[in-house]
Amino acid sequence: MTPPDPRPVALSARGLTKDFRGFRAVKDVDLDVVDGEVHALVGPNGAGKTTLFNLLTGFIPPTAGTITVHGRDITGRTPEQIAHEGVARSFQITSLFDHLNPREHVELALQGMAGGGLRFWRSDSVLRRFRGRAEELVEEVGLADLVERPAGELAYGQKRALEMALVLALDPKVMLLDEPTAGMGREDVDRTIALVRRIATGRTVVFVDHNMHVVGSLADHVTVLMAGEVLARGTYDEVRTDERVITAYLGEDSHA
Ligand SMILES: Nc1ncnc2c1ncn2[C@@H]1O[C@H](COP(=O)(O)OP(=O)(O)OP(=O)(O)O)[C@@H](O)[C@H]1O
Numbered sequence: 001m002t003p004p005d006p007r008p009v010a011l012s013a014r015g016l017t018k019d020f021r022g023f024r025a026v027k028d029v030d031l032d033v034v035d036g037e038v039h040a041l042v043g044p045n046g047a048g049k050t051t052l053f054n055l056l057t058g059f060i061p062p063t064a065g066t067i068t069v070h071g072r073d074i075t076g077r078t079p080e081q082i083a084h085e086g087v088a089r090s091f092q093i094t095s096l097f098d099h100l101n102p103r104e105h106v107e108l109a110l111q112g113m114a115g116g117g118l119r120f121w122r123s124d125s126v127l128r129r130f131r132g133r134a135e136e137l138v139e140e141v142g143l144a145d146l147v148e149r150p151a152g153e154l155a156y157g158q159k160r161a162l163e164m165a166l167v168l169a170l171d172p173k174v175m176l177l178d179e180p181t182a183g184m185g186r187e188d189v190d191r192t193i194a195l196v197r198r199i200a201t202g203r204t205v206v207f208v209d210h211n212m213h214v215v216g217s218l219a220d221h222v223t224v225l226m227a228g229e230v231l232a233r234g235t236y237d238e239v240r241t242d243e244r245v246i247t248a249y250l251g252e253d254s255h256a
Pocket residue numbers: 020023025043044045046047048049050051052
């Protein structure tokens with residue numbers, strides 16, 4: 001057993017439960033993500049990872065249970081309110097504007113965060129205030145050379161990096177990344193591992209990923225879900241060698 005982490009808890013859930021018309025997708029989940037750690041949520045298909053993400057970020061309300069951020073109860077808050085508590089997420093599905101370049105995307109996100117709302121009309125003088133910071137964020141995610149390239153012309157891995165910049169624009173203390181390497185080839189996967197490591201400095205990161213190389217490379221702690229429940233938790237090496245986890249994954253392989 002790992003000794004308790006002395007750092008304060010950034011994001012916590014107690015008894016978190018979600019029913020979809022009688023089907024319990026998340027069951028009585030307790031989760032503690034400590035300040036500054038990288039925490040992976042893993043589990044076979046249908047384990048409840050995305051549902052848990054949606055609960056933690058307010059995209060769906062829980063049937064039961066509580067969620068706290070740095071000790072403040074955020075249960076039942078909207079995604080916008082939760083973002084203002086410093087929790088922001090990325091999505092698996094890209095939602096970029098093809099004709100806008102990376103800098104323009106980030107400028108809009110910064111404008112939205114500053115209270116201007118996400119507007120489709122943009123006053124250049126307003127957006128220019130955000131230009132410097134937008135360029136920094138584009139550079140931080142490794143897209144400095146593509147700052148003027150319309151998003152529609154970016155490769156898949158570059159689009160995912162841009163989405164990371166949009167999450168960073170919210171200046172989150174806790175970042176939730178939904179399958180940051182989904183659909184990527186090895187090179188993009190390695191680039192994304194390096195990127196997540198970089199952006200995790202001074203932040204708390206929770207991510208879902210099916211790629212165990214990514215989980216092993218990044219995660220300080222891992223929570224394994226199975227059929228909506230926490231099956232195991234610990235370091236990567238602890239959960240990797242846990243008999244229950246091995247059985248759960250073997251079960252998944254045999255049905256693949
Ligand atoms: N809106 C919904 N209505 C009904 N059932 C749902 C809904 N969303 C999810 N579920 C069910 O809840 C269970 C958990 O789904 P979830 O998407 O959270 O799993 P997951 O671990 O993210 O899976 P994957 O790895 O395939 O993305 C699944 O059985 C799914 O069919």
